[in-house]
């Protein structure tokens with residue numbers, strides 16, 4: 001029987017692990033399929049306090065894990081298949097095995113949003129990708145025109161990173177102003193290798209018949225004019241969807257699947273707490289996720305203390 005199980009090993013999950021470990025609760029952290037979370041797919045993180053030169057996303061997460069483990073957190077590679085939160089202790093099935101716990105911290109993060117095009121799905125890993133840091137250096141993308149879709153910080157970061165490899169990077173955005181922070185937007189738009197394509201959406205990724213990406217079909221949303229752009233890769237960076245499907249119908253969430261905490265990090269199920277991107281669609285920063293992980297840990301610790309009185 002565990003005292004605390006944490007689902008997720010991103011900034012929120014590992015900070016919750018650090019705090020609950022230091023409270024001698026020996027938390028069990030279940031990593032999910034992406035240990036370290038989405039930040040491991042980022043190149044340089046420039047806005048996490050304490051790292052004036054910036055820090056590689058993967059390294060930051062490795063350090064967080066080591067720090068939590070130093071105080072007794074148990075980090076286990078595993079995927080939660082189902083949860084039974086109807087009675088305490090809660091039961092989770094992790095890769096076929098049951099795990100029982102007195103409290104649960106959901107820090108399951110968010111995954112990449114897709115364009116929801118059939119051609120996108122068929123060409124995934126054949127030129128369509130959701131991570132420039134992971135795939136940008138592949139030989140198929142070298143010295144080729146590439147497309148990034150999106151107008152937020154992620155799209156700007158991906159586009160800038162890809163200029164190392166691409167002949168040119170087209171940034172396709174559905175409006176004519178970027179959503180990205182000012183500094184990222186300025187850096188992106190002043191890069192001579194990045195060509196913005198405003199007011200446009202991708203309607204099809206070409207070419208399913210050739211089983212590889214050769215271009216995109218675009219539509220201008222203001223003029224309805226259609227065009228084709230040749231490229232060897234499509235990097236989709238249009239935001240995220242929370243990883244909360246497991247808890248549908250049990251834990252309160254909004255219409256987009258973001259978990260709604262009831263008080264602090266507490267959810268509608270006593271003993272279940274939430275932290276990070278699976279409940280935050282407003283700030284979504286590494287440092288806010290870490291802060292929310294800390295809050296969930298403190299709430300879980302206080303809950304356990306009250307239960308044992």
Ligand code: NAP
Nearest residue numbers: 047150151152153154155157174175179237238239283284
């Ligand atoms: P985001 O800020 O939600 O931006 C998503 C972008 O994709 C928006 O420009 C949006 O267009 C566009 N979009 C959404 N759905 C679309 C669709 N179906 N088709 C075409 N375009 C679509 O997401 P994000 O860029 O991933 O950033 C998420 C959070 O992480 C933000 O808070 C950001 O500040 C943070 N972040 C920070 C850094 C950094 O500071 N280094 C790096 C990455 C991310 P509209 O603008 O028209 O809505």
